[in-house]
Amino acid sequence: MAELTYRGAVAHGIAQEMERDDRVYFIGEDVAAAGGVFKTTGGLLERFGPERVRDTPISEEAIVGLVMGAAMTGLRPIGELMFSDFLATCWDIVANQIAKTRYMTDGQVELPLVLRTANGGGLRFGAQHSQSLENWAMAIPGLKVVAPSTPTDVVGLLAASVRDPDPVVFFEHKGLYAAKEDVPEGEIVDELGTAKIRREGDDLTIVALAAMVPRALEAAELLAAEHGISATVIDVRSLVPLDTRTILDSVRHTTRLATVEENPRLCGWGAEIVSIVAEECIWSLDGPVVRITTPHIPLPSASALEDLAIPSVNKIVESVTKMMV
Amino acid sequence: MTQTRGDAAPDIDRGVRLAMYRSMLELREFEQRAYDMFMQDLIAGTSHLALGQEAIAAAFGVAMRSDDWTFCTYRGHAHTLARGASMTAAMAELMGRGKGLTGGKGGSMHLTSVEHGAMGSYAIVGAHLPIAAGAAWSAQARGTEQVAVCFFGDGATNIGAFHEALNLAATWKLPVVFVCENNLYMEYTPISAVTAVPRPAADRASAYGLDPILVDGNDADEMYRTALDALMRARAGEGPSLIEAVTYRKGGHSRADPGTYRPKEEVAAWMERDPIDRYRVLLLELGVSENELAEIERGAREAVDLATEEAKAAPLPGPDELERQVWRDGGAAWRN
Ligand SMILES: Cc1ncc(C[n+]2csc(CCOP(=O)(O)OP(=O)(O)O)c2C)c(N)n1
Ligand SMILES: [Mg+2]
Numbered sequence: 001m002a003e004l005t006y007r008g009a010v011a012h013g014i015a016q017e018m019e020r021d022d023r024v025y026f027i028g029e030d031v032a033a034a035g036g037v038f039k040t041t042g043g044l045l046e047r048f049g050p051e052r053v054r055d056t057p058i059s060e061e062a063i064v065g066l067v068m069g070a071a072m073t074g075l076r077p078i079g080e081l082m083f084s085d086f087l088a089t090c091w092d093i094v095a096n097q098i099a100k101t102r103y104m105t106d107g108q109v110e111l112p113l114v115l116r117t118a119n120g121g122g123l124r125f126g127a128q129h130s131q132s133l134e135n136w137a138m139a140i141p142g143l144k145v146v147a148p149s150t151p152t153d154v155v156g157l158l159a160a161s162v163r164d165p166d167p168v169v170f171f172e173h174k175g176l177y178a179a180k181e182d183v184p185e186g187e188i189v190d191e192l193g194t195a196k197i198r199r200e201g202d203d204l205t206i207v208a209l210a211a212m213v214p215r216a217l218e219a220a221e222l223l224a225a226e227h228g229i230s231a232t233v234i235d236v237r238s239l240v241p242l243d244t245r246t247i248l249d250s251v252r253h254t255t256r257l258a259t260v261e262e263n264p265r266l267c268g269w270g271a272e273i274v275s276i277v278a279e280e281c282i283w284s285l286d287g288p289v290v291r292i293t294t295p296h297i298p299l300p301s302a303s304a305l306e307d308l309a310i311p312s313v314n315k316i317v318e319s320v321t322k323m324m325v
Numbered sequence: 326m327t328q329t330r331g332d333a334a335p336d337i338d339r340g341v342r343l344a345m346y347r348s349m350l351e352l353r354e355f356e357q358r359a360y361d362m363f364m365q366d367l368i369a370g371t372s373h374l375a376l377g378q379e380a381i382a383a384a385f386g387v388a389m390r391s392d393d394w395t396f397c398t399y400r401g402h403a404h405t406l407a408r409g410a411s412m413t414a415a416m417a418e419l420m421g422r423g424k425g426l427t428g429g430k431g432g433s434m435h436l437t438s439v440e441h442g443a444m445g446s447y448a449i450v451g452a453h454l455p456i457a458a459g460a461a462w463s464a465q466a467r468g469t470e471q472v473a474v475c476f477f478g479d480g481a482t483n484i485g486a487f488h489e490a491l492n493l494a495a496t497w498k499l500p501v502v503f504v505c506e507n508n509l510y511m512e513y514t515p516i517s518a519v520t521a522v523p524r525p526a527a528d529r530a531s532a533y534g535l536d537p538i539l540v541d542g543n544d545a546d547e548m549y550r551t552a553l554d555a556l557m558r559a560r561a562g563e564g565p566s567l568i569e570a571v572t573y574r575k576g577g578h579s580r581a582d583p584g585t586y587r588p589k590e591e592v593a594a595w596m597e598r599d600p601i602d603r604y605r606v607l608l609l610e611l612g613v614s615e616n617e618l619a620e621i622e623r624g625a626r627e628a629v630d631l632a633t634e635e636a637k638a639a640p641l642p643g644p645d646e647l648e649r650q651v652w653r654d655g656g657a658a659w660r661n
Contacts (some may be wrong), residue, residue: 025466033495051466057496059489063457066493069459072444073394074467077459093486096449097456105445106428107650142651143661169561193661242660276660 001184007177009151010040010116013158014078016187021076024162025064027054028080028116037082038118038177050129064115065317068098068167071113076162079234081117084133084171091136096112098167099142111130111167114158119147120211120262121310122175122286129300130306134209137169138239140268144192147171149213155236156190164192165241167296173210195251201230204256204324207247207273209236212260212311219316227321239269247273248281255286256322260311290323337546339613341387343544343621346608348383350625352403355412359402359419359433364581367637368419372433375403377543377575380600381506382407384548385474388556394444394467395477396457399434401446404476410438412628416636423642430642430650444473451481452504454490460597461494461501461565462481472559473501473536480511482525491567495533498564502555505569506542512578513586526569542570543600546607566615573598 002014020112026044028036032055035042039282045053056063060081067079081087088092093116101109121130132319137145144166148154154172161168199220208216213235232250236243236283238250251257257277270291294309356374363372375382378400386407389395398406406415410426418425419433426436434448444460447453455477464471481487482505494501505526509515522528527537540551548570555566571594577584582591605618651657 054497057489057492059455059493061452061486062458062489062493064458065452065455065486065490066462069396069456069461069473070463070466071459072456073460073471075463075465090454092449097447097452101445102653103651104427104431105425105434105439106430107653107655108427108437108444110653141657223536240659242659275362 001182003180004151005009005177006151006154006172006179007038007040009154009183010158010172011042011044014041014044014157015031015047016155017159017162018044018052020123023074023076025052025070025075026078026080027066029056029057029058029063029082031055036080038174040172040177041080046304057127060086064090064093064098067113067115068093071111071167072109076112077231078114078116078162082117082119083129084119085128085131087117087133087136094137094143094169096139099140100118101144102166107203108128110165112165114161114168114170115170116170118174119171120173120175121299121306122211123303124303124306126301130299132210132304134171134239135263135268139267142165142167143240145171145236146192147173147239148237149173149176149208149235151179151181151211152188153190155183156188159189159191160192163189166191170288171210173213179214193243195237195243195246196235197232197246198235199231199233200230201232201254203230203254203255204258204319204320205232205250205310206245206260206316207234207236207270208260209269210262211241215311215313216260216315216316219320221321222317229320229324231320236269243275248277251277252284255284256324257285257289258323259291260316261293262310263293265293277319288323290319292319336548339382341549342546342608342611343613344387345549346604347384347471347605347621347625348386348407349379349545350622351412352379352382352406353601353628354625355406355415355632356402359416360576360634362419362633368433369421370432371579372419373400373402373579374576377595377599378506378508378572380545380548380604381402381476381504381542381570381572382555385504388549389442390471390473391441392471393472393556394442394457394460394471395476396444396453396460396473397446398450398453398478399446399448400478401436402433405436405438405446408438408441408443410436410441410443412632413635416632417639420636420639421641422636422639424639428642428646431518433617452476453477453495454481454486458490458494458499459503462497464500467498470560471500472556474499474504475501476504476506478511479505479507479525480517481505481511482529483520489571491529491533491535491565494565495535500559501565502552502559503565503567504565505557507569507571508574510578510587511575524569526567530567533567535565538566538568540568540570542572543598543603545600550571554582569583590648593647
């Protein structure tokens, strides 16, 4: 066991895969010499050399297109988009090209690639550098969508993503980069499409993703201590493929469901989960479900406003106690 | 207009010339047949034909190494076939048949035959330039001396991806050949009406430290020399080329478009410069016999006839095809 930050886990995970497979290459803006604007990729250039770890111009379409063209011709490339908000500048290549080409070519073209990107709010960066955009990717058939909440999961899910034969959009939460934990020694390889039960309870199921997971866990402790409510907390980890079995099993047991999403209200992943629960186990529910989301607004910059927008521990506790009466 | 530096093949082999002629004829016959079948409602949706532009695809098809890669646009039947993809499977694809090149999933705008190095037809203008650069990056990284060739229209020179791809490819000296087929029009608007420079690709080359290369896209020999030169440079590690090949569509942009937005005199002048008619005259001058040419012409026509019959007989895709091949496991499952 060694203590690792979520930030350090990124370089650790990339290095683990580059060491294992010489087809793994890594490109992005400021990722090589500078080690990344969030200092997530330091040391990779020194360790793997300028051929395999390379700085690009500020050309998101070129980064993503390059990764796609390389993936279909024998590399297993990782591309970084500095902020997930920049997906909007290259969304054509992600949504029209990468996502659809395997299907459109009837399986002739394979795209084993990973797009890593810094996602999420809480850093007072304002509306264009704070979004949680996993819902965009989830809406496009042909993309796998992963969002880890712990350093161990960063390493294990990144490894699973690099080894996956299909394209994966890997959302790192920039609010979690400083989070630390003890990470097992040796190779870590996880499995996409598996949710994790982070806390077991009997009264309700709280489903959360990325930075909302530690908040949901903290809220669950308060709910137990102050309100006598015992909550299960599920970390979704992977939106596509989605581990509905773990969620449905839990809801059947607890009979209540809340989702915590760091996303604007409309068409969030939580809505999809709620609809699956409604279709497949509505008779197990003992009361209305609750979706805790940001309001349907662009994210503001001021601390006082951003903190109001993104679901907080208190907001989760409040919403749950209200739904449980 | 010629400004080729292509001295790589001052004397083009007779066999190469005949191969280009045969290829141009096949492309012409195929496209003409596709048009007829579209008009007869045997082909649905849309089709963008390369009628008049065949010399570019044919010359590259003959000049490329078999493990090189082609990336082309929705106007990509010719480029795909010129690499050796099955004509029957291409026609079946246009007809929405299960035995089509992409099983009925891609259609006219997405013909692909990876086994022939035809790495896809891309229908969002400009998108495939960075993708082709990515294939070139993979060749460079793996040291395979493969080259990616990327065909696109004049209209693509005004989209961001063009500039992003050219800058990166030139900076990294990637083995990619960008071929702008300037047919003077986008869909209906002349490229000159919306572009700051008269030569949409060649005038941009210097911005990326590349030489301007402007060639007659209706001259198969000149295209072949230019292609060989660019491929050789790419293979030798000298980086990308940007070629502007000036050409003209014989017909409209797509479907049944009669192309009436083009001045009559302009159309007439360009019909005089048909790449196949010109090449036929040249081959006769070079001593190829009328008989031999007629033989090649008949061969091309018969190949297209056969492909058409086979495609018409091919089955429709079955319902279980619908949810196949989203993922590598062959399926489309997004949950457990
Ligand atoms: C990004 C994008 N914008 C618009 C279109 C619609 N469109 C399809 S073909 C075309 C004209 C393209 O002209 P050009 O690049 O000259 O190629 P050509 O069709 O002449 O071969 C347009 C505007 C598109 N497919 N993609
Ligand atoms: Mg054009």
